[in-house]
Amino acid sequence: MGDVQIKVQPTQYDAVIVGSGAGGGMAAYMLSKAGLKVALIEAGPMYDPAKNITQLKNPWDSVRRGASTRFRPFGDFDASYWGWQIDGEPYTKAEGTEWDWWRARMVGGRTNHWGRISLRFGPKDFKRRSIDGLGDDWPIGYEDIKPYYDRIDRIIGVFGSNEGLENDPDGIFLPPPKPRLHELMIKKAATGVGIPVIPSRLSILTQPLQEATTQRGKCFYCSQCNRGCMVYGDFSASSVLVKPALATGKVDVFTNAMAREVITNSEGLATGISYVSKDDLQEYQVNGRVVILAASACESARLLLNSKSKRHPNGLANSSDVVGRYLHDSTGAAMGGVLPQLFGRKRYNEDGVGGMHIYTPWWLDNKKLNFPRGYHIEYWGGMSQPSYGFGFDMQNLNGKYVVNGQQKPAGGYGASLKEDVRFFYGASVGMAGRGEAIPRKDNYCEIDPNVVDQYGIPVLRFHVKWSDYEIQQAKHMKETFAEIMHNMGAVITWGNSDGPENNYGLESPGKIIHEAGTVRMGNDPKTSALNKFNQAHDCKNLFVVDGGPFVSQADKNITWTILALSMRASEYIIDQMKQRNL
């Protein structure tokens, strides 16, 4: 006793992948299908939506009726294990700055609960500096990534409609679902004031997928994609990528394994990953020919910064000093209310798919606006499953409207209150913008010199602030939402009392959970960590395939592009191995 030993796993792998979400899951799938031997390291436990079920549960199946906990901040049935905080794994923020960091600890990561919004970046999204002089262009363009988007559409599946829009490219879409009642009202109101509304683009199977990676079921319209789907009707990395990767017999998955460092040799090349097992708290090492990080933009940056050596004194792949920098999230702001025309509405099953059936892609010209970049609009409302919080604050609603012919005082109790609850059910409506922020060098995460987690791993300290660009964008969102709400005859009940004092309702950075930019790619090794194939400039057998490599993230949810880039990097790795360059 008293000895601390590092147990080296005996297998020499072709690839060691850290993280099993969209990026890591895709790399594991591609490499194992190519016959390579893969170690997949995941900080959380095994998870399979067909076995770990919260789907189709009723509110009373939860002791807290679906309320959130620190284990499940998006509600008791949400599939994500952990969220804003993890016991024993802190992170810190520099004074006067903000960053909220969502971490899912489970096979499949955050893809198990995400919104399935699957948007391709458009041609302009890769060349923003050339357009507005801000940030940087990507080292690749839409034409480089389009073939991968096409393949992902085919093997993973996405519904949508081909609209011929310049910067919201067409895809290989399954048919979208018809709009719900409130969505028809939104569409009428928005298009009436010149705001386009088109079918949403979600990775949910409305029809069987011919080239699916694994046996998958069709969507059965329970609207609960955030709970994970037991028939694999939606995309989660756990079911759609990791499961078929494991079925090749080429992948060893190491769960509850918290990566500590990337190990490098005297030539500065990566040789493997050291990790601490959460099961026995012992130290382990897994060796491989290449190391692929997909632990999330911030977690991958943390790993690199914690991997200092003689050859890499500033952290691995960080001679440029950009690792951790250019951290950015989508902007977000929201507004909601009620549609009086829906009071006392007829009941029917309108669950639909998990999320909106319609959305608004960015539609304006920034030359006529006081902020750069755009946002898309997401919508919700209608007759959803009641959950903890349902019926709260009836006193703020029931005095304002005539209920079944009767004007009542606000508040109340008894049979009259029950009548009110029924009357107002299903009349809510809301919308939120998701916009593009400008990635800035001085928005960053770094290693906190004073703090470690319970495994002794130094933690991240965040320094992130919004600029006036993002604040002006949020102001524009709110004005747009108010216009749509008024035009549809909705009564705004929240989200319309904003001003400069609260950045016009702009969510604090990190809250939209689209972290990106911390290990960015570029052609110049002095200003980027990776080349255009997600390969480290400083260490040729090290790759990063999560949101880290993003130069910018458009106003498009980043998962589809993480998948495309990871697929592309995986093929590059296979090719380079064949050529004996790796």
Next chain:
Amino acid sequence: MKRRDTLKAIALGTLSGTALLTAACNTNADDSKNSVPATGSGPDRMQEEAAHEAQLKAMPDFFTPHEMATITVLADIIIPKDDVSGSATDAKVPEFIGFIVKEMTYYQTPLRGGLKWLDNYALKQYQKAFIALTQQQQITIIDAIAYPEKAASNMQQGVSFFNLIRNLTVTAFYTSEMGVKDLGYVGNQPNEWKGVPADVLAQYQLAYSEQELKICI
């Protein structure tokens, strides 16, 4: 059809929506064997939260029997039995409130204090605890705190308390099996979405566009 087979059929896309609904409705007790976790069993829990829930369940009650009795009377005043559904106690609302304060500890002081405020007010008015009053006396007090915009300014603490107990009662009732049925929520089951029913579209003078009918499933 067994529930697991039903889901498998959905997975294979071989079952139509109407067949699904019928199948889902016709499950009987024998079918629960060897099926995917049936409705009514608890949701998936990760290790840490399972431990947390076990800890919660082992905790002693927060409320005294007198406090629970008062909560029960209040809950049934807020949600009584009517033509459509049963009462708060029928839906076990007091049990939920008794449980949730162990996890949402921020409710403990406002509820305990509010109950004490109520008893103290009852004592001043009628020289008895609230639960010992006649129904008429109880309602007289409730009427003084149940309508925020009409309540006297010296009753504001009572109004705040009643808003809170009304929130918890309403939410607990309408997230119970009885309450969900009362509300008429008919989702949370295998279905096929074919769009808004025609009579509803007509009611709101809306229609799907040709484009929607052409491209949508």
